[in-house]
Amino acid sequence: KAPVFDPAQQEIGVIQSIKQELNPNTEKKLDFFLEVNDISQWSAEIPHLYTLVLSLNDLENNITEYVSCRTGFRSVELKNGQMLVNGKPIIIKGVNRHEHDPITGRTVSDESMIADIKLMKKFNVNAVRTSHYPNHPRWYELCDEYGLYLYDETNLESHAFWSKFTLDPIWEKAFLERAQRMVLRDVNHPSIIVWSLGNEAGYGPNHDVMADWIRKYDSSRLIHYEGKEPGYGPLPNHYDIIANMYPSVDLMIKLHDENPERPVILCEYSHAMGNSNGNIFKYWDAIYKYPRIQGAFIWDWVDQGLLRTDENGSYYVYGGDFGEELHDGNFCINGVVSPDRQPHPGLYEIKHHMQNAKVTWDGKDPNKFLLENRYFFQSLDHLTGEWELLENGAFLAKGTIPTLNISPGTTTPLDLPVFTKSRKKSSDHEYAINFKFSLKEATPWAPAGHLMASDQVVIQEKTQFFKNPASNSSFPRLNIEQSDSHIKVEASGRNFLFDHESGELKQVTLHEQDMLSAPLAHNIWRAPTDNDEGGDDKSFASRWLEAGYNHLHRSVESIDVQEINDRSIQIRVIEKHSSEKGEINLEIVYTIFGNGDLHVDVQSNVDPILPVLPKLGITFKIPEEFSDLKWYGRGPHESYSDRKHSAFLGIYEGTVSEQYFPYIRPQENGNKTDVRWATLSNTTNAGVIILGLPKFNLSTHHYTLENITDATHTYMVKEDGPVTVNIDYKIMGVGGDDSWNPRTHEEYLIKPGSYHFSYILRFTNNIDDDFPRAIPLVNVSDE
Numbered sequence: 001k002a003p004v005f006d007p008a009q010q011e012i013g014v015i016q017s018i019k020q021e022l023n024p025n026t027e028k029k030l031d032f033f034l035e036v037n038d039i040s041q042w043s044a045e046i047p048h049l050y051t052l053v054l055s056l057n058d059l060e061n062n063i064t065e066y067v068s069c070r071t072g073f074r075s076v077e078l079k080n081g082q083m084l085v086n087g088k089p090i091i092i093k094g095v096n097r098h099e100h101d102p103i104t105g106r107t108v109s110d111e112s113m114i115a116d117i118k119l120m121k122k123f124n125v126n127a128v129r130t131s132h133y134p135n136h137p138r139w140y141e142l143c144d145e146y147g148l149y150l151y152d153e154t155n156l157e158s159h160a161f162w163s164k165f166t167l168d169p170i171w172e173k174a175f176l177e178r179a180q181r182m183v184l185r186d187v188n189h190p191s192i193i194v195w196s197l198g199n200e201a202g203y204g205p206n207h208d209v210m211a212d213w214i215r216k217y218d219s220s221r222l223i224h225y226e227g228k229e230p231g232y233g234p235l236p237n238h239y240d241i242i243a244n245m246y247p248s249v250d251l252m253i254k255l256h257d258e259n260p261e262r263p264v265i266l267c268e269y270s271h272a273m274g275n276s277n278g279n280i281f282k283y284w285d286a287i288y289k290y291p292r293i294q295g296a297f298i299w300d301w302v303d304q305g306l307l308r309t310d311e312n313g314s315y316y317v318y319g320g321d322f323g324e325e326l327h328d329g330n331f332c333i334n335g336v337v338s339p340d341r342q343p344h345p346g347l348y349e350i351k352h353h354m355q356n357a358k359v360t361w362d363g364k365d366p367n368k369f370l371l372e373n374r375y376f377f378q379s380l381d382h383l384t385g386e387w388e389l390l391e392n393g394a395f396l397a398k399g400t401i402p403t404l405n406i407s408p409g410t411t412t413p414l415d416l417p418v419f420t421k422s423r424k425k426s427s428d429h430e431y432a433i434n435f436k437f438s439l440k441e442a443t444p445w446a447p448a449g450h451l452m453a454s455d456q457v458v459i460q461e462k463t464q465f466f467k468n469p470a471s472n473s474s475f476p477r478l479n480i481e482q483s484d485s486h487i488k489v490e491a492s493g494r495n496f497l498f499d500h501e502s503g504e505l506k507q508v509t510l511h512e513q514d515m516l517s518a519p520l521a522h523n524i525w526r527a528p529t530d531n532d533e534g535g536d537d538k539s540f541a542s543r544w545l546e547a548g549y550n551h552l553h554r555s556v557e558s559i560d561v562q563e564i565n566d567r568s569i570q571i572r573v574i575e576k577h578s579s580e581k582g583e584i585n586l587e588i589v590y591t592i593f594g595n596g597d598l599h600v601d602v603q604s605n606v607d608p609i610l611p612v613l614p615k616l617g618i619t620f621k622i623p624e625e626f627s628d629l630k631w632y633g634r635g636p637h638e639s640y641s642d643r644k645h646s647a648f649l650g651i652y653e654g655t656v657s658e659q660y661f662p663y664i665r666p667q668e669n670g671n672k673t674d675v676r677w678a679t680l681s682n683t684t685n686a687g688v689i690i691l692g693l694p695k696f697n698l699s700t701h702h703y704t705l706e707n708i709t710d711a712t713h714t715y716m717v718k719e720d721g722p723v724t725v726n727i728d729y730k731i732m733g734v735g736g737d738d739s740w741n742p743r744t745h746e747e748y749l750i751k752p753g754s755y756h757f758s759y760i761l762r763f764t765n766n767i768d769d770d771f772p773r774a775i776p777l778v779n780v781s782d783e
Helices: 110-122 137-146 169-186 205-217 249-258 280-289 345-353 540-546 705-710
Strands: 002-005 011-015 050-057 063-071 076-079 082-085 092-096 127-129 149-153 192-196 222-224 264-269 293-298 306-310 313-317 357-360 368-373 383-391 394-401 411-415 431-439 451-460 479-482 486-491 494-499 505-510 518-523 553-565 568-578 583-593 597-606 615-622 628-635 648-655 672-681 687-701 723-731 754-764
Touching: 063 137, 082 192, 092 149, 092 264, 110 137, 127 293, 137 149, 137 169, 169 192, 169 205, 205 222, 249 264, 249 280, 249 293, 280 293, 280 345, 357 451, 431 648, 451 648, 486 583, 494 583, 505 518, 505 754, 518 583, 518 597, 597 615, 615 687, 615 754, 628 687, 723 754
Parallel strands: 092 127, 092 293, 127 149, 149 192, 192 222, 264 293
Antiparallel strands: 002 011, 002 050, 050 063, 076 082, 306 313, 357 368, 368 411, 383 394, 383 431, 431 451, 479 486, 486 494, 494 505, 518 615, 553 568, 568 583, 583 597, 597 754, 615 723, 628 648, 628 672, 672 687, 687 723, 687 754
8 A cells, every 4th residue: 555645744645555466577567546635736945745655565464565755746837838837937047967076976975965955055046957867866856855946867968979860760769768767767756847858969850759758658747858950050949948058148039039839948058167157147137037038057067177186285187187188178167166066156146146036226215125026936934134234335224124925926115214314325425235135944955044135226326436635735745866767756654666767666665664566567468267268269368369468568668757746746658568469558657646645547559450358457566465355346256247246335355365266277266346445454454555546346366467377277376475466447257158159248348449547556554544545636647
């Protein structure tokens, strides 16, 4: 017999025992039917499970065997061009997952599987494609229990041979048996909502044989298969779901509009190789806007690096590191988490766009907002909500969001006491409101208080954060010393030494303490990301190297020194940075004021024949002791122009070393966008203050640019030198639509042209004392 137990382990029905006779070495299929009423439906949001316990008795009624199975009740159907689960058009917030462990390889433990699921749930992932093979049976049990939707994928891929085998009748049985083994093994798992016929094996009759058998055996799920003939084109694939790999957002929308009978769910997108996942917000804007674009699966979950420990320490290795001649390099290093499951910075961006609570503002009343519940089966009352008001990046006030009993799929207005009679906005300050939604109680996959969703609404932004209220006449007088070799300027205890021949600021001292380790220099180079390298000779990196961007020749055209008055001086340097392909003409004006401030103004004219730039800004080095970083900008994790929605404006701090992210193949990392100001200090609070006019990108590291560019593994990055400070006017986006074409979006490229930017550097022996000082009036004349 076979009793059935509900999620509370109460027996709700039983299949009564029947007698059967079975001859030796034979088998028999038995069909039973049991109707269960008032069931609790299974979903990834609320994974209700029932337990069936089958027992076998001998003729004397002694129990000889027990077999149990946990399962759930849920429906999957295709209706009006949408995939419905329990009648709802769910959105797939998915990842592709290979079974991988950095030590045991393809052998994964229960602990590893559970760790993956918990991390996925914490980051708002609700679905997994078992790319590209059926997974360990335990994986499905855990997904049933914790709540993840699954595409269960047949172990079938021919890639380079494409449709050769599916078009050949001799392979029909092999195709069919692979599908049958998967379905027969896994059919009782409610987490599986879609059967997948494999990956990149072309398309032909043998696939249709697979699909026909699956539909006859199990009509309760949809069928997915992305491959088609010819492959990789803009046309939709076959079967129930349009799943094109790596389409542009425009093509994704076109597929939606031209195919009203099927949903669009991308089986692979946003290739997460290295520093990636740029532009992902555009996909999610479309997913939330168009009713039949029902989500996508990121490629992929985990970097498939193997841990090696040798005389270089512990680090991850990839293709080519085992002496093999035929390999694919680091193309297996394309996850949103590292092999040890450390989240990449891009995963925080992904989490933000896949969150299920969303706050928006119409730009009018700063106390009125809209809260949307993006769940399909539960209200928001399992969360606690709070708001936090920031003034110029600093905490000002906070409060709770009173009720979150908001039905799934609905929006409710919020009227919050953010600004009151006693707390009014100041016209010359910036204001932002952070909204945070956290778990009210612990779940099997996260503790109480875990942050599930967050938004920032900037109520009032300043285009020019620092005003220029201080008249130069109030500053102390300068002491200026000129010779054939140098210009030395003393300003309020700060000594600036310029080389008369090279035009470089060679030294800054403050009360005999060295504040500068390497001169300020114009810089356009960054260590190429994996996406920068994509596209062979058409890649961004290839074009940069061909243009000589990593080794531009600097020449000084002229140096002009102008004593504006006895309280300010300007050193104007005309430079040319050139290669065989073209040149960048620069005018850098250093203005030193009597209060000790250094204003740096740059006019950069890039030859139109040159390719797009990696970045555009100033770099310099300061002594290693100035390693405590504080900034007002986006954070706390790295951000780029095309990946910054999850990095909120605020005041953050940490060490320089903490800003480095160890991508397995070292590359550009650690950038901070929309920075208003930053400080780098030592243990006595001496250091440098950087003031944006108005904003800049910032990155700081203990390694050199040459080191990070040349390194192929993390142990090669030498984090033991002076602090390299990069103050960039612009930095190219990281891209991520794929990693084998140069697909960074147009608006995030830095095209040749004319650019003008400036900053103020304030060297100080006490940052707290000197930070509030007014900045000087700056007039960079052309005389």
